[in-house]
Amino acid sequence: MADRFPSPFDIETPEGAEGWQDMYVYSSLFSESRREFEDSIFWFQDGVHWPKVMTPWDATFYEFAIASLSQYNTRHLQVPPANGIAFRILNGYGYLTPVPADPAMIEARVANFMDRAGFYFMNWNDLYDKWMIKIRDLVKELEAVDFEPLPEIEDADRVVKSGAGLGSGYRIQENYRTLLDLSLKLWNYHFEFLNLGYAAYLDFFGFCKEAFPGIPDLAIAKMVAGVEVDLFRPDEELKRLARVALDSGVAEAFAAGDVEATCEILKGSDAGRAWIASFQESAEPWFNFSTGSGFYHSDRIWIENVEIPFEFINDYIVKLQAGDDLARPMDAIRAERDRVVNEYSELLATDEDREAFQGKLGLARVVFPYVENHNFYVEHWSHSVIWRKMRQLGEVFVKEGFWSEPNDIFYLKRTEVEDALWDYYVSWATPEPAAGPGRWPAIIDKRQKICDALRKWKPVPALGAPPEVITEPFTVMLWGITSDSVNSWLGGGDLKEGELRGMSASPGLVEGPARVIYAPEQISEVQQGEILVAPLTAPSWAPIFGKILATVTDTGGMMSHAAIVCREYGLPAVTGTGFATTTIKTGQMIRVDGNNGVVSVIG
Amino acid sequence: MSVTMWFESYWPGLKSEVGGKAASLGEMTGVGLPVPPGYAVTTAGYRAAHDAADLDATLARLLHGLDTSDTAQVSTVCAEIRDVIRTMPLPAHVEERIRLDYEQLCRKCEVDSLPVAVRSSATSEDSPDASFAGEHDTYLWIRGDDAVVDAVRRCWASLFTDRATCYRVEMGYEHRSVDMAVVIQKMVRPIAAGVAFTLNPANGDRSQVAIDAAWGFGEGVVSGEVTPDNFLIDKVLLEVTKRDISNKAHEYRLTDHDSVEKATIDDDRAEKPCMTDVQLKAVASLAKTAERHYGCPQDIEWAVDADLPEGENIILLQARPETVWSKKPRESVTGGAAKDPMASIVSTLMNPLYTKKQ
Numbered sequence: 001m002a003d004r005f006p007s008p009f010d011i012e013t014p015e016g017a018e019g020w021q022d023m024y025v026y027s028s029l030f031s032e033s034r035r036e037f038e039d040s041i042f043w044f045q046d047g048v049h050w051p052k053v054m055t056p057w058d059a060t061f062y063e064f065a066i067a068s069l070s071q072y073n074t075r076h077l078q079v080p081p082a083n084g085i086a087f088r089i090l091n092g093y094g095y096l097t098p099v100p101a102d103p104a105m106i107e108a109r110v111a112n113f114m115d116r117a118g119f120y121f122m123n124w125n126d127l128y129d130k131w132m133i134k135i136r137d138l139v140k141e142l143e144a145v146d147f148e149p150l151p152e153i154e155d156a157d158r159v160v161k162s163g164a165g166l167g168s169g170y171r172i173q174e175n176y177r178t179l180l181d182l183s184l185k186l187w188n189y190h191f192e193f194l195n196l197g198y199a200a201y202l203d204f205f206g207f208c209k210e211a212f213p214g215i216p217d218l219a220i221a222k223m224v225a226g227v228e229v230d231l232f233r234p235d236e237e238l239k240r241l242a243r244v245a246l247d248s249g250v251a252e253a254f255a256a257g258d259v260e261a262t263c264e265i266l267k268g269s270d271a272g273r274a275w276i277a278s279f280q281e282s283a284e285p286w287f288n289f290s291t292g293s294g295f296y297h298s299d300r301i302w303i304e305n306v307e308i309p310f311e312f313i314n315d316y317i318v319k320l321q322a323g324d325d326l327a328r329p330m331d332a333i334r335a336e337r338d339r340v341v342n343e344y345s346e347l348l349a350t351d352e353d354r355e356a357f358q359g360k361l362g363l364a365r366v367v368f369p370y371v372e373n374h375n376f377y378v379e380h381w382s383h384s385v386i387w388r389k390m391r392q393l394g395e396v397f398v399k400e401g402f403w404s405e406p407n408d409i410f411y412l413k414r415t416e417v418e419d420a421l422w423d424y425y426v427s428w429a430t431p432e433p434a435a436g437p438g439r440w441p442a443i444i445d446k447r448q449k450i451c452d453a454l455r456k457w458k459p460v461p462a463l464g465a466p467p468e469v470i471t472e473p474f475t476v477m478l479w480g481i482t483s484d485s486v487n488s489w490l491g492g493g494d495l496k497e498g499e500l501r502g503m504s505a506s507p508g509l510v511e512g513p514a515r516v517i518y519a520p521e522q523i524s525e526v527q528q529g530e531i532l533v534a535p536l537t538a539p540s541w542a543p544i545f546g547k548i549l550a551t552v553t554d555t556g557g558m559m560s561h562a563a564i565v566c567r568e569y570g571l572p573a574v575t576g577t578g579f580a581t582t583t584i585k586t587g588q589m590i591r592v593d594g595n596n597g598v599v600s601v602i603g
Numbered sequence: 604m605s606v607t608m609w610f611e612s613y614w615p616g617l618k619s620e621v622g623g624k625a626a627s628l629g630e631m632t633g634v635g636l637p638v639p640p641g642y643a644v645t646t647a648g649y650r651a652a653h654d655a656a657d658l659d660a661t662l663a664r665l666l667h668g669l670d671t672s673d674t675a676q677v678s679t680v681c682a683e684i685r686d687v688i689r690t691m692p693l694p695a696h697v698e699e700r701i702r703l704d705y706e707q708l709c710r711k712c713e714v715d716s717l718p719v720a721v722r723s724s725a726t727s728e729d730s731p732d733a734s735f736a737g738e739h740d741t742y743l744w745i746r747g748d749d750a751v752v753d754a755v756r757r758c759w760a761s762l763f764t765d766r767a768t769c770y771r772v773e774m775g776y777e778h779r780s781v782d783m784a785v786v787i788q789k790m791v792r793p794i795a796a797g798v799a800f801t802l803n804p805a806n807g808d809r810s811q812v813a814i815d816a817a818w819g820f821g822e823g824v825v826s827g828e829v830t831p832d833n834f835l836i837d838k839v840l841l842e843v844t845k846r847d848i849s850n851k852a853h854e855y856r857l858t859d860h861d862s863v864e865k866a867t868i869d870d871d872r873a874e875k876p877c878m879t880d881v882q883l884k885a886v887a888s889l890a891k892t893a894e895r896h897y898g899c900p901q902d903i904e905w906a907v908d909a910d911l912p913e914g915e916n917i918i919l920l921q922a923r924p925e926t927v928w929s930k931k932p933r934e935s936v937t938g939g940a941a942k943d944p945m946a947s948i949v950s951t952l953m954n955p956l957y958t959k960k961q
Contacts, residue, residue, distance in 0.1 A: 079952060080949055080952055080953055081952055081953050082952070106953075110949055113949060114945045114946075114949065117945070117948070118945045121944070121945070121948075199948050199951070199952060200948060202948075202951050202952070203944075203947055203948045203951040206951045207936065207947075210936050211810075211936045212808050212809070212810035212811070213803075213806055213808050214803055214808045214810055214811040214835055214837065214844050214845070215810050215837065216837055216840060216842055216844055218840070218842070219837060219839060219840050222840075339839075340839050340840070343838070343839040344810065344839055347809045347810050347838070347839075348936070349933035349934060349935050349936070350933070350935045350937075352935055352937050353935050353936050353937055356936070356937045359944060360944070360947070363944060507840070507842045509880055595842050595843050595844070595880075596843070596845075596846070
């Protein structure tokens, strides 16, 4: 068994991907100038959030997100043992490494952390209310960003005689900068609470593990998990719309085959028009929901691809007609949560332990709604708006002949978009031909080929020498990376041929045929009674969980968004197996042991 | 008063009619501790048989002038009394009830001529002579309704062992005052069997049920001859949290002539888990119920019965208090004064639990 992963400097560029480095900002690359640092540590690929090759602009959220996380740990809160997370891009994939704090500084950091984090814990609900206002305001500001082709001549009243002194040429550039500013702001907001939420959760987690060494991680998650969670709301809205369709007698319209035909039928009756109005009400904001992690421009968003929610609604109509009531049994879920809490509490040794248990559970439950809900507001809702706005800008460039498809804009780095806007602005102001139409198509074409070549490369799960034990708490919680998973990546462990080990994210043991899905577009291939095998799952896949027997993913931990939803739907799940999509073939019979985190190919 | 009582119909008001043993089996059935299924012939059954055969007259005649110091005489007289009881005809309603209930038990287990255990159930446990009643009163592997009726009579006859009879004569007790109920209970035929602790014996973790299990009868597990499969099941979620499957080279199994023998297991089966998850959860659930019922950690013996339907096939054979961890004082996790929550969070971040390694 190897004791280390390849050095980032020994990874070769895949054939056809030469020059990939030009797609990303220089600071996100491994570089000779800091080789000593980069070669001395352990990097893992973040397949939880970025399982696929990042196009140049898509790297924006990767960089904004991890930098914001780091800033909070290091500069705002002073998490005692942990500084931020260094991030790099290699062959199009993201590699991370947690940076520990200087041991000599820890004592001073403890005092600061107790003061600062303590303030947040003490005032959590007030601050969280403020967060909700901030995030909704931010979405409003994002919605206000508008990209239209520059006018032949500025409006006399609104621009010239208003005395504003500024015109559309300035505004279009300002709007793009605003979009970037709001994106960074969004990610700052995201980490205002997140790691604190996990810290309180980890504290309760640690207490439970100490009191009950054998307690499953799942039991702890179950005690803390909320019953009504915003992340489940889009799915609930689909069910609601299916019920409305049946109750108002317009359900047959969904058998029409496609969205257009269905809508034509719906528009023909009062009830149908009322249903469309009801759909639109749900859609904002709940269908600003990505079929992926929300981190890729290629992830399809329900509100932009209404055939996705329509298909799910139709599935739900069929289920309702078959007598399934689709309702989440809220009272039963609450009662079960109370039972689990009471039984563990009774098993504790002393009343003092019970008091501490209740206190920690109480805090974990105060912080957890943020952990569960932020994902909808940030990665789904806000990102959906940002992708939409970017496509609108891409369209402007298409009209001006800079490139041919709105999505081509994502093959430019975020700073290059500013260059292109400048070019466009100057050519409009002068006027004169813009330089861009002669420049960008070739670059975009080349980068598309590079990305295709990179997609064929199987990212190594890690780089460099792993530490003896993985101790960084967030690495374990958020990325599901433990000493065990590192060992199994290195080819060690006691696994038998045809076995994969991951995290037991949701309990149960089932056998069934595998369906390997590499991209969200393929989820309609999933058949009743199959086991879903995917790089990762997204919360928006929830409607297909009614069809499948179990879920296996390459990446993700206990608290990954996907794991939360799998548990909600009561499906066995093994996450973070590393190689499920490359080892398992569609149609093979597999056994998923969600209790022990083992997946085996049995035929 | 009925002639028989099924364990599941027991309530405490019946205790004096069914005796201590049947009362305990009935009570366990009632609280969800699944003992092997069966029923009891009540004291009313005995009384009816006693009266129909006019045993009072027979006893008065045979015991008249008995010298309890003459062991030879005692032995002869008591043997004669027992003979009378063993051969006396039963009133039709009593005999029919015993036979019908036996047939019903056979149907429940889907086995013709179901082997049962027939044993006495003393009704006056507080009186000293109760201890004599149980001397020779257990009959195993009884098959068929004729044999059951016969074994019931033999149990009744055991009221008149030499010692019990002498004791009553010396103390001046009325022989008519003694009563007996009889328990008829399915013989367990285990697919797999073993032991369970309501805590993890390795570390005292009360949230786990530890189960050792092997094929066949539990003797091999209890004696340590077989390396059993070992499981941990979370007590609250009832999920299997750990499993170690062993090569279980042999088992104790039933022969054709109702005895138990040690036999080698072929490799294929030896390597296989002897329990399904459903069965493991049922054993854990049973252990948990026993712990609740008795109010302290338990060490139980159980079996998966081959004849009972899935869902009812986990049988409790014995429950006793766990003695190792229960004797140690339990350690508080908070250890001393309740910690400041912030200090605790800092300590969690500083000493990640994954370094502590479970």
